[in-house]
Amino acid sequence: MNDQHNPYDPYQPQPQIIGYDAYGQPVYQQQAQAQAPQQPAYDPYAGGQQAYGYDPYAQPQAPQQPSYDTYQGGQPQGGYAQPSYDPYDPYGGAGGAGGAGQQWQAAEPAAPVSAPAGVPGQRPAPEPPTAPTAPGAPRRPEPDAEADEAKEYRTEQFSFIEEPDEDSEDVIDWLKFTESRSERREEARRRGRNRVIALVVVLVLAAVGGVGYLWSAGLLPGTGDSEKQGPNAVTGPQQRDTIVLHLHDLKGGGTSTALLVDNSTTKQGTTVLLPNALAVADTEGSATTLGKSVEEDGSSGTREALDTLLGAKIAGTWRLDTPYLENLVEYLGGIEVDTDTAVPDPKAKAGADPLVPKGEQQTLNGRAAVAYATHRASGEAEAKQLQRFGQVVNGMLRKMPSDASNAAAAIEYLQQIADPSLPEKDLAASLAKLADHAKTGAYKTALLPVAEDGSLAEGAGDSVVKDILGGKVTALDAGGVPRVSIKDGTGEDAVEAAKIVLINGGYAFVGGTKADSRAKSEVVYGDDAQKATAVEVAKTLGLPEGSVTKGKPAGTAAVTVVLGRDYEIPGAS
Template sequence: MNDQQHPYDPYYPQPQIIGYDEYGQPVYQQPQAPQQGQGQHYDPYGGQQQQPQQGYGYDPYGGQQQPQQPQQGSPYDPYGQQQGYAYPSYDTGQQWAAPAEPAPAPATQAAPVTPAAPVAAPAGVPGQRPASERSAPARQAGGDDDRDYRTEQFSFIEEPDEDSEDVIDWLKFTESRSERREEARRRGRNRVVALVVVLVLAVAGGVGYLWSAGKLPGSSEAEQKGNAATGPQKRDTIVVHLHDLKNGGTSTALLVNNATTRQGTTVLLPNSVVVADEEGSVTTLGKSVEDDGAGGTREAIGNLLGTRITGTWRLDTPYLENLVETVSGIETDTDTDVPGAKKGADPLVRKGEKQTLNGRAAVAYATYRAPGEAEAKQLQRFGQVMYGVLRKISSDPEAATVTIQTLQQILDPSLPEKDLAASLARLAEHAKIGDHKTALLPVGADGALTEDAGGSVVKDILGGKVTAPEAGEVTRVSIRDGSGKGATETARIVLINGGYAFVGGAEAPTRETSQVLYADDAQKATAAEVAKTLGLPATAVTKGEPSNAAAVTVVLGQDYKPQGPR
C-alpha cells in the first residue's frame, strides 16, 4: 500500500448532509483538503492509531489522522476527486463502522455556517410541497452561489395533494355530468326523429291503402275514367276490313284506343249503314268498301261518325288465319256450332265456353252467318275473334312489329307496319287486363243511325259532340222525316246538290212544322243556309241536339213542300 490513499476507496465515509437547497435537494459538507507540509497519510488498516485532533481527518481504523482544513470557495466534489478526500478500499472481510462526527474547523480558518433564506418554489409545480412547509437548506459561509449543477443531481418527489385530488374529482364530475346531459339530448332527438319517421310511414301507408282500395274521393278507377271522359281525350282509331276471299263479302270494325281513359273498344259497323261518298252520293258501307276502296271508305266513315280515322287495315281471311296461328291460337266463348267444309263432317267449331280455336277455326267462326240470321250476329263473332287476337299479341311494340312482319301482307300506305303494330300493342295492353269492350253501332232498318248511336257510340266512344267543321270541310246534314209524305229522298237530293254531305235519314213522328237544329253557335249561320236551301222559313232554325254525327239536323214537318234548291 502506498502512503497516498486512492481517492476512490469505497470504504471512505460518505459526505454528511448539512441541509437542503432551494429545490429540496441535499447539500453535503465540503471535504477539507490536507495541509501542505503534513507528512502523515490516512491508513485504512490501522497501522498507527491516534486520537482525532481538531483540524485532522478522520481515521476509522486507528490510523494516523491527517489534518484537514476547509477551503473556502472550493466547489462541491461528490466523487472525491479533490486532494485529501479519499475513500477506503472495499474489503469484504472487515465490517464497516459508521464514521464519527468530523471535528469542527478552527474558528480562525472558517467562518460559521449560516442557513440560507428560504426561497419559494415556483408556482404550479405538481406534487411539490409548499415553500412554507419546507425547511430552508443551509449553506456554508463563504460558499460560492454560482455553483455548477448538473441535471442528474435533481429529482422531484411526487407527494399527494388533497386539494389537487379534489379538483380532479370535481372536473371528472362536471365532465361526466355534461356527457350525461349531451347523451340525454341526443337520445331525445333520436326519439323525435324516429317518431316523425313512423308517423310519416303510417300516413303514407294508410293513404296508399285507401288509394289502392279506391276509398279516397276520385281514386277509384271508375271515377278516374269518368273524370277523364269529361275533359279532352286522346284517341287512336283505325278501321279494319275483313275480306272473305272464299265466300265473298266484307266485315268492318273500328279499333279505338282511348289513351285518356285507358280503354280499348272494338266498334262493329254494319254493312247496311248509309254513308256519303266523295261526291256526296249516298251509299252503304258494304258498297263503299267494294267501290271506293280504303281511302274513300275511311273518309265516308269519318264524316258519318264525326271522328278522325288514322289508317285502314285490310285483313284478308288467309292473313287472319296466319295471324291466329302466329299467336298460337285463341280462346273464346262460341255461341254456335260451325259445320265443317264437307257434308256430314264433324263441326269445325263447337258451341261452348272457352273454346280453343286455331287459325282455320277462327276464320270459320268470324265469317259464319247461318241462313236467315241477322248481320249483327256475324259481326259479333268477328269481334270475338279480334278480341281473342288482341289478348295474344304482345304489348311490346317491337315484338308486335315482328308478328305483323311475319304475315307478309301488303298494307295500306296510310298504316305502315310499325304504326299498325304500335296500335295493336296498345290495344293488347288493355285487352290483357280486361279494359276492352265490343260495341255494335246502332243502325235502323233504312241504314240510318238511330238516336242511341249518338250517345252510346259517337259521343262516348268516338269523341263526343260534333264540332264546327274546319275550313273547306263539307257540312254534315241529317234528316228526320216527320212530314208523313216520305220526303227523305227528295230532301237528300236537294242537300247534296246544295253542297252538303248527307249523313243519314230516319223516320220521325208526324209533326206540323219543320225545324232546323244546330248545337254549336258557330253552326247557326250554316243552319240558316240549310233552311233556305230546303225552302223553310228562317223561324224554323233553332238550337237543339242534332242527331248522330251531323252538324245540322233537319226535322221535316207537314209544312215542307219539296222543291229544288234556291
C-alpha cells in the first residue's frame, strides 16, 4: 500500500492543511513538522528582545520574524503547532526562500532602525521579541552579545565629530582667516567709497559757494556792474578803519599829514595825502588851514576838524616825529623807494654823493628816508613833497610785519608817547592790516584835491571823499550843527565878514573860496531835507528867501552860500 497520502481518498484520514508553499502547494501538519526549522519557543510574557542593528557599512539588518505560541511555555494543546503568518506573503503561505516547510509567521510591524550608540539626539529603538518555534522543535540559541555589538556602530567610529584632529583644526583656522580677510577687504572698499562720496560732496559745496559768492559780489559776467566798475567794485556799505598820521619835521619845521585808510570790505589800503592849505574849522568854528590846526589845535582838534570837513569817521591820530621815523626805518632794515630826485647830504662836503640817489628801487636807511620824505625844493609845489612822503609811508608799510604782535613790537621799540585816541596796541593792529595790503599790491596813494583858497576842489567829493573815505554830505554833523561853506563873488573880500555872521548864528563854517563876480547871491542846498536850513541861512546873512535854490553844495557842506554884489557886507561904509 502506498504510504503517500492521497488527499482525494475519502476513507483516509485527512491531515490538517496548515499552509501553502511558495508554489501554491498545500502544506500538511506532518510535513511541516518534518521540514520546519527548529526555532526557539516564544514566551509572550518573557519580554525578550530580538537583536538587530546596522552593519559597519550602514546596511540595515532584517529583523527575525518571531513565531507566536498561543500557549504559555511554548507547548500547544492537542499537539498542534500554532501557525505563524507572514504578512509579506501575498498568498498567505509560508514565506522564505525554502518554499514548503517554512512555518507560518505572524505579521509584525517593522521596527524603526535604531541609531548608532554615542550619537547625541537619537534614542535607541526597542528590540522585537524572539519568535517562538513549532512544538517539539529545539529552541534557537540566544544571539551572541559580542556579535550583536559588532554589528552596531561604536563611538570611536564617529571620532571625527567628537575628537577633531589637527587637520580639522587647520581647516577651521583657514576658514576663519579667509573670512576675516574678506571682511577686511569689504571694509576697505566701503571706506574707500565713503571717502570718494565725501570728497565729491565737498567739491560740490565749494563750487556752489564760490559761484554764489561771485554772483553776490557781482563778479560773474553779465551780473551787476562788475564789468564797468572793475573787480574791486563793491556796492553797499563798506567797513573802513581810518587813522590820521602827522609827520613833524623837528629840524626843518612844518608838518605833513595823511590819512591811512584800511577798507576791509574791498581789501584795499590807501594813503590819502592832505595839503596843509586845506581849509578847516578850528575849535571855535573859525576858518583855518590844516597846517595851522595841527600846530595850534593839536591832534584832537585837527582830528575833529577833518572829521567834520570830510564826513569820515577817524579812529585816532598817530604822531610821528622825524627821529622816530628814522628809528622805525632802521628797525625794519631799510626801505626801497623809486625816488624822483636826488637829495644831497647836508653833512657831506660839496661834490660828495647825494644822501638819496635818484632812480628806481633805491634802498634808503633811516636818515635817507627822513630826508626824502621832507624834501621840498625851492619853488616846488607842496604836492611834490607830499608825494615823496607818501612813497616813504608805502615803503615802510611793505616792511612792516603783517602780524599784529610783531607790529606791536616794532611800535614799542620806538618808545614814543602814544596818543590817547590810539594806543600802541590799536596802532599796531591797524598798521599790520595796512602792511598786508601793501605786500600784496593792494595799496595806493591819493592826493586830496584842494583849490587855491583851501576849499575842496570840484569832484573831490566823488573821487576821494566818497569812494575812498566813505564820506557823505549830511544835514547835520555829529553835534547837530549844519555845515555851511561860502563862495565869494562880490569882487571884494566878504568871506571873513560872512563867516563871523554864520558862526554867531550857530552854524559850522567849513571853508570859504573865491568865485567869479556875479550880481545875485544864491543859497544852494542839495537835499530836500536841507531846504529849511538853507532858508534860515539866507535870513541870517540878510539874503532874500528867493535866493534859496536846489543844487549841489561844495564839498561836504550841507549848504553853500554864493555871495553876489547884492550882498551887503556888515560894517562896510
